[in-house]
Amino acid sequence: MSGLLDLADAQRRLLAMARPGPIIELPASAALGHFLANNIDARRTQPERPLSAMDGWAVRQADMPGPWRIVGESAAGHPCETAVAAGQAVRISTGAVLPDGSDMVLVQEQCTAQGGVLNFAGDPPTPPKRHIRRRGLDFSAGDVVLQAGERLGPATLALAISAGHAVLPVHNRPRIAIIDSGDELVPPGIPLGPGQIPASNGMMLAAMLAAYPCEISQSGPVPDRIDAIMAALSDASDADLVITTGGASVGDHDLVMPAMEAIGATLHFWRVAIKPGKPIMVARRGEQILLGLPGNPVSAFVTATMFALPFVKAMLGARDPFPPREPAISVSALPATGKRAEFLRATLSYGRVEILKTQDSGALAPLASAQALICREAHAEPVSPGQTVEIIRIRD
Numbered sequence: 001m002s003g004l005l006d007l008a009d010a011q012r013r014l015l016a017m018a019r020p021g022p023i024i025e026l027p028a029s030a031a032l033g034h035f036l037a038n039n040i041d042a043r044r045t046q047p048e049r050p051l052s053a054m055d056g057w058a059v060r061q062a063d064m065p066g067p068w069r070i071v072g073e074s075a076a077g078h079p080c081e082t083a084v085a086a087g088q089a090v091r092i093s094t095g096a097v098l099p100d101g102s103d104m105v106l107v108q109e110q111c112t113a114q115g116g117v118l119n120f121a122g123d124p125p126t127p128p129k130r131h132i133r134r135r136g137l138d139f140s141a142g143d144v145v146l147q148a149g150e151r152l153g154p155a156t157l158a159l160a161i162s163a164g165h166a167v168l169p170v171h172n173r174p175r176i177a178i179i180d181s182g183d184e185l186v187p188p189g190i191p192l193g194p195g196q197i198p199a200s201n202g203m204m205l206a207a208m209l210a211a212y213p214c215e216i217s218q219s220g221p222v223p224d225r226i227d228a229i230m231a232a233l234s235d236a237s238d239a240d241l242v243i244t245t246g247g248a249s250v251g252d253h254d255l256v257m258p259a260m261e262a263i264g265a266t267l268h269f270w271r272v273a274i275k276p277g278k279p280i281m282v283a284r285r286g287e288q289i290l291l292g293l294p295g296n297p298v299s300a301f302v303t304a305t306m307f308a309l310p311f312v313k314a315m316l317g318a319r320d321p322f323p324p325r326e327p328a329i330s331v332s333a334l335p336a337t338g339k340r341a342e343f344l345r346a347t348l349s350y351g352r353v354e355i356l357k358t359q360d361s362g363a364l365a366p367l368a369s370a371q372a373l374i375c376r377e378a379h380a381e382p383v384s385p386g387q388t389v390e391i392i393r394i395r396d
């Protein structure tokens with residue numbers, strides 16, 4: 001088992017090769033899922049002027065408990081530009097600018113307005129400015145509202161737009177080529193001959209990457225012949241990242257590494273101390289990175305989670321490209337681990353994880369019902385039920 005790289009070391013070595021693509025400006029409507037290439041400074045203050053948070057009446061605290069003479073209205077988008085003087089009230093809507101002179105909003109449910117006179121019957125707002133959104137409550141012009149490396153999702157996009165940015169700096173989409181390889185593989189939907197199986201890894205990897213802005217091409221299945229694998233790799237010469245599955249191990253028909261070398265790629269490392277996923281290989285040809293993932297479907301999934309996705313996120317400029325780990329209580333007893341770190345497929349419910357019975361790296365059914373991977377270090381002690389373990393979520 002010698003010659004296996006430690007997981008963290010291997011991840012560091014791969015990520016050190018990631019070069020984020022050129023910075024482009026995208027309309028906010030097209031930037032979903034990207035990571036910001038630069039910090040975003042607010043170009044405006046929100047709110048620009050104090051606003052009402054409720055529908056009601058703008059008055060002066062000094063005039064409590066009223067009554068008041070109604071002198072105007074401030075609606076959202078239509079500020080009342082006359083100042084509120086002693087004994088006066090202005091009708092106000094949620095989101096409308098608080099008129100000068102007023103410093104309190106009374107909710108309309110506690111007020112009666114009749115014949116131009118406003119009366120109040122209720123408990124005064126506590127604190128008195130409870131229903132007022134002060135100037136700059138959300139952010140002020142010049143504040144860094146979003147940092148480089150942050151992902152653009154629903155709330156971050158809304159914040160960027162609110163801060164005055166209609167276009168956003170992001171990194172260009174990486175081009176990724178996914179290649180299934182193996183003599184036994186047949187494209188989905190094609191009748192199977194003896195010993196054949198449908199190729200499913202390519203679909204799985206493309207689906208894992210679909211959450212990120214990439215240009216994905218899929219090819220194969222490619223037969224276990226060095227010239228065929230070389231041809232598939234050469235066809236992918238435009239890609240920033242090539243991901244193969246299968247043919248990564250030591251069998252007579254495992255030809256991905258010699259094919260990579262034959263097209264002029266340099267092997268950076270092969271075999272990492274993880275279970276499943278050990279035979280992962282990383283090579284480079286010029287600016288192109290080649291990632292050879294193992295063929296077993298769960299091994300391909302785990303190595304994609306721990307290597308391919310973090311690498312793609314790094315190419316997109318992500319601040320923290322690795323999958324977040326969190327604690328959970330293990331319902332299951334777990335044996336001591338050996339020389340490899342382990343990723344066990346498990347169900348997750350209310351912070352409790354339970355390993356699935358079948359942990360075979362070729363079995364897709366348990367992977368499909370798993371919600372989390374339990375991450376165990378190499379040479380770890382056994383775990384008793386009730387002990388805390390570290391997990392990575394793999395499904396929403």
Ligand SMILES: Nc1nc2c(c(=O)[nH]1)N[C@H]1C(S)=C(S)[C@@H](COP(=O)(O)OP(=O)(O)OC[C@H]3O[C@@H](n4cnc5c(N)ncnc54)[C@H](O)[C@@H]3O)O[C@H]1N2
Pocket residue numbers: 180181182184185197198199200201202245246247248249250251254276277278279293294295296297299361362
């Ligand atoms: N003597 C040894 N044998 C093996 C070792 C070892 O160290 N010594 N390592 C084992 C480990 S660990 C793994 S993981 C596998 C990985 O091998 P390969 O990457 O060469 O994968 P294949 O042999 O091509 O395929 C393995 C398995 O996965 C199925 N497969 C492959 N591609 C696909 C696909 N695109 N879609 C669906 N299923 C796929 C394939 O049919 C095989 O059943 O090697 C161990 N052997």
Ligand code: MOO
Pocket residue numbers: 274275276277278279294296299361
């Ligand atoms: O490490 Mo392999 O990935 O046993 O299944």
